[in-house]
Amino acid sequence: MPELPEVETIARRLRPKVVGKKIANVQVLRNKSFQGDLDVLLRLNIVDISRRSKILQLKLSSGNYLAIHLKMTGQLLYRENGGSAIVGGGHPTADWLSQLPGRHTRVIVTFSDSSQLFFNDMRVFGWIRHMTPQELAQEFIHTAPDIIDESVDYQYFQTRLACTNRAIKQVIMDNAMVAGVGNIYACDALHLAKIHPQRISASLTEAEVQALLDSMKTVINLGIEHEGATIAHFKHSDGFGGGYQHIRRVYAREGEPCMVCRTPISKIKLGGRGTYFCEGCQVLNN
DNA sequence: CGGAGTGTTAGTCG
DNA sequence: CCGACTAACACTCC
Numbered sequence A: 001m002p003e004l005p006e007v008e009t010i011a012r013r014l015r016p017k018v019v020g021k022k023i024a025n026v027q028v029l030r031n032k033s034f035q036g037d038l039d040v041l042l043r044l045n046i047v048d049i050s051r052r053s054k055i056l057q058l059k060l061s062s063g064n065y066l067a068i069h070l071k072m073t074g075q076l077l078y079r080e081n082g083g084s085a086i087v088g089g090g091h092p093t094a095d096w097l098s099q100l101p102g103r104h105t106r107v108i109v110t111f112s113d114s115s116q117l118f119f120n121d122m123r124v125f126g127w128i129r130h131m132t133p134q135e136l137a138q139e140f141i142h143t144a145p146d147i148i149d150e151s152v153d154y155q156y157f158q159t160r161l162a163c164t165n166r167a168i169k170q171v172i173m174d175n176a177m178v179a180g181v182g183n184i185y186a187c188d189a190l191h192l193a194k195i196h197p198q199r200i201s202a203s204l205t206e207a208e209v210q211a212l213l214d215s216m217k218t219v220i221n222l223g224i225e226h227e228g229a230t231i232a233h234f235k236h237s238d239g240f241g242g243g244y245q246h247i248r249r250v251y252a253r254e255g256e257p258c259m260v261c262r263t264p265i266s267k268i269k270l271g272g273r274g275t276y277f278c279e280g281c282q283v284l285n286n
Numbered sequence B: 001c002g003g004a005g006t007g008t009t010a011g012t013c014g
Numbered sequence C: 001c002c003g004a005c006t007a008a009c010a011c012t013c014c
Helices: A004-018 A133-139 A154-162 A168-172 A183-193 A206-225
Strands: A023-028 A046-052 A055-060 A065-069 A074-079 A086-090 A105-111 A116-121 A127-131 A266-270 A273-277
Touching: A004 A046, A004 A055, A004 A074, A004 A086, A004 A206, A065 A074, A065 A133, A127 A133, A154 A168, A154 A206, A168 A183, A168 A206, A183 A206, A183 A273
Parallel strands: none
Antiparallel strands: A023 A105, A046 A055, A055 A065, A065 A127, A074 A086, A074 A116, A105 A116, A266 A273
């Protein structure tokens, strides 16, 4: 599911709703989806919500955290006591708003004012973990800085790209190289930078490295501005998901004309992932 | 109806 | 260490 912009959007939407609330109950409907001791959570307050990479960090008044990874199909949805308005986001599914709890609800956090946070996750890859600050830091031990972090500059990026001969798309999606770039934004950034996804990483010229870095920051920031992407084959409640899908460049546009040169968008498989690009704009010159 | 594909990533194996 | 592949799981599409 959610890539960095979607997770950031969820953090921003939930922050004003959930920060300051006191946990009254935590219900785990699928054991695999929650790791940690439930009892110690009761009566703790949520004091902050932040994001790093694609992980949400709910800081608790105990000093510990609830860390949440939505993986492919996670959703985090908040509902006021008895209200119908729902706040949150994540992977779109046909039933995500129709009923709470729903068929794929795995964890329910109830606050002392009876508002609730629902963790839905169809495929059960995602998780919520109660972690100490040390355990949370350990989680990021192999995670590079976020793509939008100031520390990711030309010097940093060039050094990382130069040390591998893997395909450039696989490199920019590797969280040990730079964090937060998933399939949608990797495809779009390469198109914006006019670089073929199968280009050998270490073969990029100075100008290409700079263009790719700029493009990655640009598409991720566009994603955040548009509150993430909601790509689904069905119609659902407008205004709840994000809007990046309307301005995406190549992702899931196989056969559609390139927005730059009108060449039909191609799809290949690269490292097991669907990869979209324009053969007109992105010429392979390894 | 069987098999492939899915916005992720950790683990394993060569 | 590096890189390629697979599994974790549930559902939709062809």
